[in-house]
Amino acid sequence: AASHAMVKAVLSADTIIVMGQPVGGPPPERQITLAGIMGPRLGRRDGSTKDEPFAWPAREFVRQKVVGKAVTFELEETAAAMNKSFGSVMVGGENLAHAIVEAGWAKAKPPMGNNASRVADAEVLQRLEGEAQAAGRGMWNTKPGAAAESVRTIIGQNQFDAKEVLDATRGVPQALIVEQFRDGSTVRGFMTPSNRWITVFLSGVTCPGFKRAEAQGEPDVAEPFAHEARYFVESRLLNRDVHVLLEGVDKFNNFYGTIQHPAGNISAELLKVGLAKVVDWSAKFSKDPELLYKSERVAKERRLRIWKDYVAPVRSAAAAASSEFPGKVVEVISGDFLVIKDFAVPPVEHRIALSSVRAPKLGRRDEKDEPYAYEAREFLRSRLIGRKVTVGIDYIRPLPNSTSETERVFASVLEGHNNVAVALIANGLATAMKHRGDDQDRSLYYDDILQAEAAAARDKKGVHSEVTPPPRHVNDLSQSSAQAQAKQMFTMLQRAGRHQGVVQHVVNGARFKVLIPRQSVIVSFALSGIRCPTTGRRDGEPGESYGEEAYLFTRDKCLQHDVEIEITGQDRIGTMIGKLWLHKRDHAVTLLTEGYARMSGRDASSELEEAELQAQAKRLRTWENYDAELDAMRAAEAVAEIEIASASGEEEVTVVEMVDPILFYVQAASAPKQLDYVGGRLAEMSKAPQASFRPKVGDIVAAKFSQDGEWYRARVDDRKGDEYRVMFVDYGNSDKCASADLLPLGSNVPSLASCPAQATEYKLAHIKLPRDEDLLYEASGMIQDVLGANGGKVRAKVEYRERSGRHHVTMIDPSSGESLSAVLLRNGLAKLERRKQDVEGLKDEQEKAKRAHLNIWRYGDAADSDDEDKFFAQDVAKAKAAKK
Missing domain, CATH: 2.40.50.90 (OB fold (Dihydrolipoamide Acetyltransferase, E2P))
Incomplete structure (x- = not known):
């Protein structure tokens, strides 16, 4: 039948x-x-x-x-x-x-x-x-x-390196014909078209399995629900064409991965029906561990199959009152102790010990660290600092002999669904506390912790290994006793350029202690170009306004974070000075933008200036009482204080570069002789063999001009990859160069570096230009006509000089004896600065243009005082950049 x-x-x-x-x-x-x-x-x-x-x-x-x-x-x-x-x-x-x-x-x-x-x-x-x-x-x-x-060449599991296959296929699903299930979570099959015979453990999942019988010839002994789990996957996937996403590999050449099938995720389905459990340590391989945990929770709540006797753990009475809260890790004190800031208003910092975990102890000042103590703390720091976590308080214990704390809170800390303690122990960087059977003060994840410890011990990881890590030797240059050594190392650290670092301590908003791992040193470090208000001192002396806020802001952002630093200077007590980047953003810019700092010293860049202007405009923090008009008046007074008359009266110069109608680079009459010398030395130097060269922004170098292939002195203004933007310091023009077209001005030709730049920045004094592109174009043409008629030669008188070195001048057309400023004002193509309305002669020229309604005056007054900046710019080059 x-x-x-x-x-x-x-x-x-x-x-x-x-x-x-x-x-x-x-x-x-x-x-x-x-x-x-x-x-x-x-x-x-x-x-x-x-x-x-x-x-x-x-x-x-x-x-x-x-x-x-x-x-x-x-x-x-x-x-x-x-x-x-x-x-x-x-x-x-x-x-x-x-x-x-x-x-x-x-x-x-x-x-x-x-x-x-x-x-x-x-x-x-x-x-x-x-x-x-x-x-x-x-x-x-x-x-x-x-x-x-038609005959396959089968590649057995011992004939290839699983790690190499994983690296070659990472992130790309591979075709697989399922040939066998050893148990519900272990699949074997042929990868196609390579015909590799592979074993794949489902990432993050384990099913009940089969143990070998003690007597030879007897069938394997099945754990409860082992047959059901295997039938569940065989009936759906055996001999089917699927795709497997390889996600990890063990030392036995076995893969961990996820089976992809149009009908769904087989790992999640096993968990939902109670035929599998989540394995935390391998769940980290999975692309979607959250799905696995949610699926397992469904089976637990319904008490399905392997969870039929499941009883949800409960927290101690004291811990239950505090329950659970989200927060951000702000400090890792040791491998089992964290400081976590909650999201309450105002936020509160909590000192949290990991439940049921003991990590190796860090030594105090005169003590050595226990083996793997640093590795344990670094494991947590690198993964958790600044990250959002969920804190579930398990139990609270009193500390009767402590002078700083009356009790200690023990909690399970989860990043997403990954238990921090389980991950730490799985990597052999801590051990599980051994609780008595009647001790209910334990982690809710204690079973997972024990499993992770067993796996780490089996694999001889970390503290379970027979290898002791070499002791760490870090030279702390931040100590007062190490000032001389800090000064000795300054040059080496400065020349090395950018350093990867870790902020060990925050002193105030702009001062730190930074570990430079590659050099095994800790340095005192201060941000250049800015000043933060001071904090209060331990002796009770109060700090400056917003000093404490600036400190807390920087501590929250930077403490124990990976940063980049560049050392550009050093103070008299050995503190390194320079820039610090956090997540590729200059922290000085961040402080200025938020109003926690003000610019200071000579290192102020346009980026810092722009950041400070933003804070001023919003009257943030240290600028809450800022008065723009009063500040402008004081600035005008400061400029007046540094005005200087030209010692030689008028002098003849040659304009070699026009940036805009009122901003030029000029050469003095003595320039040609100097340039002949510089050009000759550069030509000789360029013929000599040179090593590869990668200058920093601000360096003075020799650069090949793309238009004529000749070498000139230049300043590096910017770098993007292998492309550099340079400004030729003897001519004022700019160009883009590859690193192969740059040479250092080394010690073998010292005069090239020391000889002053032959192009000087001159700006027409007391006037400003409109932003209107058409009017700027007309003004440029008018000035170019004057310069062209005289071969670029003009007479110039220095009115005053900025601290930055820019000269504000009166330029006179040698043919007509008329100033270029007067030409622009008379034609309605410029306007006097408000504080210079009384400049002799120039005001009359401006009035003529106003009466004739020329150009900027065609609608009457060009702008009232409130809208002035919408129509005029002191620096057209900056205005154009801002517009872009």
Whole structure:
């Protein structure tokens, strides 16, 4: 009689495994070899024996035709000793044996005995074989080399490096034919088209398994629900085409990964029905660990299968009152002790010890660290500092002998769904506390902690290994006793350029102690170009306004964070001075933007100026009482104080670069002689062989001008990758150069570096330009006409000089004796600065343009005092940059 079943797997072209309906557990199975045919034999999966020709494509033909489909079968005979049955199988009304032979993937066998139906069936099979052979189908393909090409080269698991395969395929799902499930969470199969035989453990998941029996020959002993878990995955995935995302690898060449299937995530489905548990340490491999935890929670709440006796843990009464809160890690004190700031208003900092964990102790001043103490703290710092976490308080213990704390809070800290303590222990950087059986003061994740410790001990990680890490030697140059040594190391640290560092301590808003790991030193470090208000002193002396706020702001942003620093100077007590970047942003700019600092000293850049202006405009913090008009008046007075008359009165200069209609670079009459000397030395130097050179911004170098291929002195203004923007200091023009077109002005030609720049920045005094592009274009043309008529020569008188070195001058056309400022004012193409309305002669020229309604005066007054900055700019170059 015919029986109904589902095809579970295809072993070869002539053998399949079918299964019945499940009743209270996994269903019965039967291996059926198709009667009357014989297919080519497959080689062993480990590659120790090869396939017969066409065995693999024959198996694939049958697999793709019947796996997972309903069939009917009739058994003809059973070989109990061989655990085999022989019979016929019908799929979709078609005789499977006939279909295989007709496609050319098996041979007909002569009938056994004189049974009429067998003889008749054998005749049909022989006829189908003859037709397939005549047509050259399947294994009867006569094309040269076809038989050899059909034989796979199987790459066994011990024939490749799993780490190399993981690196080569990372992030890209790989095709996989599932051949076997050792248990519900361990799959074996062939990667295609490479034919690698691999074992994959599902990332973050473990199912009940099978243990070997003590007596030889006995069946493996199944853990509870092991059979159900294996049936669950076999019925859905065995012999199916899937994709596997390889995510990790262990030392036995086994992969960890996630099976991808259109029907869903098999790992999540196992967890939802209570046939698997989440494994924290391998869940970190998974792309979506949150899905795994949520799925497991569903089974726990419903007490399904392996969770049938599950009882949710409870916190101690004292801890339950405090419960759970989100926060941000602001300091890692040791491998098991954190400072976490909550998100309350105002926020509160909590000192939290990790529940059920003991990390190696850090030594005090005169003590050595215990082995792996630094590694444990660094593990937490690098992963948690500044990150959002969830704190679940497990228990609270009193500290009767402590003078600073009355109690200590022990908690489970989660980053996302990753338990910090479990991760720490899984890496061998801490051990689990051994609680008594009746001690309920323990982590809610204590079982996971114990499992992680067992795995770390088995793999001899960290504190479980036989290797003791070498002691750390860090030279603390921040101590007052190390001032002389700090000064000795300054030059080396300065020349090295940018350093990777870790902020060890925040002194105030702009001063730090920074560890430079590569040099194994700690330095005192202060931000250049700014000053933060001071904090209160320990002796009770109060600090400046916003000093404490600036300190807390910087502490919150920078403490124990990875930073970059560049050392540009040093003060008299050995403190390094320079720039500090946090997440690629200059922290001095951040402080200025937030109003926690003000510019100071000579290191103020345009970026710092812009940041300070933003804070001034918003009247933030230290600028809360800022008065723009009063500040402008004081600035004007400061400029007046530094005004100087030109010692030689008027002098003849040559304009070599016009930046805009009132800003120029000029050369003195003595420049040609100096430039002949500089040019000759540069030509000699450029012929000598040079090592590769990567200058810093601000360096004076030799640069090849792209227009003529000649070498000139230049200042590096910016760098993007291998491209540098430079300004030629003897001519005032700019260009972009590759590093190959730059040379250092080294000690072998000292005069090149020391010879003053021959181009001086001159700006027409007392006037400003409109922002209107058309008017600027007209003004530029007018000034170019004057300069062109005189070969760029003008007479100039210095009115005053800024601290930055820019000269404010009166320029006179030598042909007409008229100032260029007067030309622009008379034509309505410039306007007097408000504080210089009384400049003799220039005011009359401006009045003429106003009366004639020329250009900026065409609608009457160009702008009232409130809108002045919308229409005029003191520095057109900056105005254009701001507009962009």
